[in-house]
Structures are given as structure tokens and as C-alpha cells.
Amino acid sequence: MTKVSIVKEFWLFLKCRKKWWLTPIVLVLLLMTLLVIFTESSAVAPFIYTIF
Numbered sequence: 001m002t003k004v005s006i007v008k009e010f011w012l013f014l015k016c017r018k019k020w021w022l023t024p025i026v027l028v029l030l031l032m033t034l035l036v037i038f039t040e041s042s043a044v045a046p047f048i049y050t051i052f
Helices: 001-018 022-039 045-051
Strands: none
Touching: 001 022
């Protein structure tokens, strides 16, 4: 399965089952993942970790 098909399947799941409350949870998890990935090797990392 490709990444696009996973996103498409998830979108259809949300659309059919009316599980719209899952959308903010997934978005926050994705943003947190991106934050960890991009600050992993930068000089900003110590400042980000003190926030949490």
C-alpha cells in the first residue's frame, strides 16, 4: 500500500463513519511528529524540549 492510499482510506473512513473528532487528534500527532523530526538535529532542540 502506498501512503496516498492510506490517506485516502482514512479519509473515506472518516467520511462514511462520521468520525470527525479523530481529525484533530491525527493532525496534532502529525504536527508533533514533524516537530520532533525537524528539531532532532538542530540547535533549537534544547529549547523545544524545555517547553514540554
